[in-house]
Amino acid sequence: MGKVSIALRGWRFDEDEVFDEDGEMRPVHEMSDETRERLVRLTVVAGNPCDACWLVHGDENIERCKVARVVYGEPLGEVVLCNQHERDFLYWFREAGGSEYRGTDEFQDAFHEWFADGGRAPEGYGGVEHVDTDPDSVPQPDPDVEMPTLEEELEKMDDEELDALGADFSDLDI
Numbered sequence: 001m002g003k004v005s006i007a008l009r010g011w012r013f014d015e016d017e018v019f020d021e022d023g024e025m026r027p028v029h030e031m032s033d034e035t036r037e038r039l040v041r042l043t044v045v046a047g048n049p050c051d052a053c054w055l056v057h058g059d060e061n062i063e064r065c066k067v068a069r070v071v072y073g074e075p076l077g078e079v080v081l082c083n084q085h086e087r088d089f090l091y092w093f094r095e096a097g098g099s100e101y102r103g104t105d106e107f108q109d110a111f112h113e114w115f116a117d118g119g120r121a122p123e124g125y126g127g128v129e130h131v132d133t134d135p136d137s138v139p140q141p142d143p144d145v146e147m148p149t150l151e152e153e154l155e156k157m158d159d160e161e162l163d164a165l166g167a168d169f170s171d172l173d174i
């Protein structure tokens with residue numbers, strides 16, 4: 001069974017749970033609570049600015065923040081990052097004690113605190129290799145492969161299915 005990312009790299013979904021044989025998104029009521037929760041959260045955070053950029057530039061210079069490409073952590077406590085700042089996050093997670101916060105409510109705050117305190121990956125730190133913060137480790141996809149955007153998938157759902165998601169999609173441009 002394959003794993004796929006949707007909209008952002010990072011969170012992984014069982015392909016068979018989310019999509020049917022034709023590649024269409026399944027009705028959300030057939031999905032597990034965890035999957036539904038992540039999908040709903042993705043509709044909120046996809047397109048958001050990178051957390052680290054935001055800590056640097058703030059709301060007053062929001063236009064200088066890059067759009068997040070990757071999401072780590074658990075829904076509501078997630079960290080979203082642009083490709084540049086993913087290095088800093090990976091350094092924090094692997095080398096600076098960040099992994100202790102895996103799965104906890106403090107995950108996001110702990111990273112923000114470290115970064116706001118000047119925490120950065122050292123010059124030359126690799127970190128391009130993707131790390132999976134989910135407990136099950138799976139082979140990583142080629143980052144250049146096109147992922148279906150959540151908007152595209154949501155467009156295929158009917159209103160009843162969207163209602164079942166219990167999310168407010170009014171600010172999504174679909």
Ligand SMILES: [Zn+2]
Pocket residue numbers: 050051052053054066081082083084085
């Ligand atoms: Zn950034």
